[in-house]
Amino acid sequence: MRPPCDPSKFVAEAVKSIPPSGIRRFFDLVSGLEDIISLGVGEPDFITPWHIREMCIHSLEKGQTSYTSNYGLPELRDELARTYYKRYGLDYDPASEILVTTGVSEALDIAVRAVVNPGEEVIVVQPSYVAYVPSVILAGGKPVIVSTSRDDDFSLTAEALKPAITSKTKAIILNFPNNPTGAIMEQEGMEDIADLVVENDLFVISDEVYECLTYGGTHVPFSSLEGLKDRTVMLNGFSKAYAMTGLRLGFAMGAPDIIHSMMMIHQYSMLCAPITAQVGAIEALRNGKEEMERMVREYDRRRRFIVKGFNSIGLECGNPKGAFYAFPYIGGTGLSSSDFAERLLEEKKVVTIPGDVFGEAGEGFLRCAYAASLDDIRKSIERMGDFVEELKQ
Amino acid sequence: MDEMIRHILEILENDARASPEEIAALTGMSAQEISQTIAKLEETGVIRHYKTIVDWDLIGENYVYAVIELKVTLERNQGYQAIAERIYKFPEVRSVRLLSGDYDISLTVRGKSMKDVAFFVAEKIATLDQVQSTSTHFVLKTYKEDGVILHEPESIKRLPVSF
Numbered sequence A: 001m002r003p004p005c006d007p008s009k010f011v012a013e014a015v016k017s018i019p020p021s022g023i024r025r026f027f028d029l030v031s032g033l034e035d036i037i038s039l040g041v042g043e044p045d046f047i048t049p050w051h052i053r054e055m056c057i058h059s060l061e062k063g064q065t066s067y068t069s070n071y072g073l074p075e076l077r078d079e080l081a082r083t084y085y086k087r088y089g090l091d092y093d094p095a096s097e098i099l100v101t102t103g104v105s106e107a108l109d110i111a112v113r114a115v116v117n118p119g120e121e122v123i124v125v126q127p128s129y130v131a132y133v134p135s136v137i138l139a140g141g142k143p144v145i146v147s148t149s150r151d152d153d154f155s156l157t158a159e160a161l162k163p164a165i166t167s168k169t170k171a172i173i174l175n176f177p178n179n180p181t182g183a184i185m186e187q188e189g190m191e192d193i194a195d196l197v198v199e200n201d202l203f204v205i206s207d208e209v210y211e212c213l214t215y216g217g218t219h220v221p222f223s224s225l226e227g228l229k230d231r232t233v234m235l236n237g238f239s240k241a242y243a244m245t246g247l248r249l250g251f252a253m254g255a256p257d258i259i260h261s262m263m264m265i266h267q268y269s270m271l272c273a274p275i276t277a278q279v280g281a282i283e284a285l286r287n288g289k290e291e292m293e294r295m296v297r298e299y300d301r302r303r304r305f306i307v308k309g310f311n312s313i314g315l316e317c318g319n320p321k322g323a324f325y326a327f328p329y330i331g332g333t334g335l336s337s338s339d340f341a342e343r344l345l346e347e348k349k350v351v352t353i354p355g356d357v358f359g360e361a362g363e364g365f366l367r368c369a370y371a372a373s374l375d376d377i378r379k380s381i382e383r384m385g386d387f388v389e390e391l392k393q
Numbered sequence B: 001m002d003e004m005i006r007h008i009l010e011i012l013e014n015d016a017r018a019s020p021e022e023i024a025a026l027t028g029m030s031a032q033e034i035s036q037t038i039a040k041l042e043e044t045g046v047i048r049h050y051k052t053i054v055d056w057d058l059i060g061e062n063y064v065y066a067v068i069e070l071k072v073t074l075e076r077n078q079g080y081q082a083i084a085e086r087i088y089k090f091p092e093v094r095s096v097r098l099l100s101g102d103y104d105i106s107l108t109v110r111g112k113s114m115k116d117v118a119f120f121v122a123e124k125i126a127t128l129d130q131v132q133s134t135s136t137h138f139v140l141k142t143y144k145e146d147g148v149i150l151h152e153p154e155s156i157k158r159l160p161v162s163f
Helices: A021-032 A050-061 A074-088 A104-115 A132-138 A156-166 A186-200 A254-270 A275-287 A289-312 A339-350 A374-392 B001-012 B020-027 B031-041 B078-090 B114-125
Strands: A098-101 A121-126 A142-147 A167-172 A202-209 A232-237 A250-251 A367-371 B064-072 B092-096 B107-112 B131-138
Touching: A021 A339, A021 A374, A050 A275, A074 A098, A074 A250, A074 A275, A098 A104, A098 B107, A104 A202, A104 A232, A104 A250, A104 A254, A121 A132, A132 A142, A142 A156, A156 A186, A232 A254, A250 A254, A250 B001, A275 A289, A275 B092, A289 A374, A289 B020, A339 A367, A339 A374, A339 B031, A374 B020, B001 B020, B001 B031, B020 B031, B031 B064, B064 B114, B078 B107, B107 B114
Parallel strands: A121 A142, A121 A167, A167 A202, A202 A232
Antiparallel strands: A098 A250, A232 A250, B064 B107, B064 B131, B092 B107
């Protein structure tokens, strides 16, 4: 008889060293609960606009079910190049500087793996999306955290960045508009960071998936700054702007060497992004502006509503200028973010995500997605107001 | 048009019950400003009416609707307005529109039964001097009324938590 085995001993050390996801814990907490209102969802509550779905259906009807080029459909890359030239004057060659990926998640993973050697340091600005630190660890790199704070509206400053740069620093991961804070970067602050990046010969991985969800201002891509295009890979996708989360379509734009290196990994892991989603994405770029702007206007209304609501119940909340998250401060209640979010879920059945999930700098805050109906937002604020009042007693 | 007024009208078109306080939070104006703006929009006729879209089928109230297309002859010195006014005064008539194409006027009529609607068309509409011919189409089912879908939309289940 052969001896039993412990499969855990086969798990790679890099995977074992990934910190557990705080959001995953909330997945488990809410499973099985009924009648909850969720502000915990990081995806649009709109369905993909009909004209985009219709193009996907049409392409299936025509039998478009094949692989595409590893880089993605040429028509899609052409359309992306045209879009970014028109939007920001950015000039990317569709043949060598654009790679279509399976969501921004894949683009992030392969961008980090294409750039980082084992032992090299990568600066991660927090609070930020939960995948950055694990991506660096899985690539053998060392994440170095730089925190932003509400004193600076969670915007990154060159002063905060400077002390984190060492001789081992290879790259910095930026995410503006930011998940979870909703912060954006103003051009002035970005120029200071750009100077620092060039002085220290760093590479920038800029996740701009919330680019289109910017309120009352125009997004400035990091790569549009003078001298930054070739040292930046811009990661972006269709999930948030066009409500296409389940279609899993992202893209990366950068220098040919970087894009080619990313493609080398992509071709052996994903091979190519699904053709149906790529066809939908072409339609989104060609004819989706109006629907996208309609959704953004709706998020903007909810944003004003939720921010006012939080402040009215005594949870101080700054004005997020991008993405679809409000980040109210709950530190004054005496509870930690996790305790607050857990008790709020148990006692009032409202799902929020504790800020510390996005890094230590998020402690004292909650991520509340306003990609929810106004009615749900109104009810959540009422229940949170009751909860805060009960805490005072 | 003032962007704010467009905002307010859009909100009210989607939900006539939205309170001034709620609209204030959505637009960034004060509730008092909203009330004043709405009063002005009502006064100047921009806001014509507030109404409720009811799915009568759900409570077993089986109204019969018909779309009637009319060809009309205009009288000397009289435009379409005169015949339209003549028709829209009947309470059975729910809407009246002037069309381009094969017909001149389209109206929607509501009655308690098909017989009701048929009599109304035969006796009140077809007999008008200007009406040359009528073509009646009974409505079998209404799927969407004034932008509102009248059946339970298929709900898309989102995860309660995601990244």
